[in-house]
Every structure is written in structure tokens, then in C-alpha cells.
Amino acid sequence: MLIIPIKDGENIDRALKRYKRKFDKTGTVRQLRARQAFIKPSVLNRAKIQKASYIQGLRDSLES
Secondary structure, eight states, rough: OOOOOOOTTOOOHHHHHHHHHHHHHHHHHHHHHHSSSSSOHHHHHHHHHHHHHHHHHHOOOOOO
């Protein structure tokens, strides 16, 4: 459970924004969506390799 202490005189919108940011960092929603359907390990590995290749391409283009 997330607890967000509200400081004296703090705007409720600002506290809500801090709560949303903290909730996003926990990754709860991403984890729930990932668990909705089974993804084969081979598909996960392929996506992981494609992402690494994409990032490496970005880094190579910055060096050139």
C-alpha cells in the first residue's frame, strides 16, 4: 500500500501527482497487463534482442 504524506499547506493536486508518479514507479499496472496473457519465452527473448539491437543502433548513430 502506498502512503503519501501530505505536507502542511500542500495543494491536493500536487499530492495526487506525487501519488501517481510513485504508483507508476512500482510497475503494478504493467505487471498486471503482462500477466493477462502468456507469452512464450522465445517471443520474450526475441523482443529483448530486438530492443537491444535498436538501442545499440541509436548509440552507434550518436557516436558517428
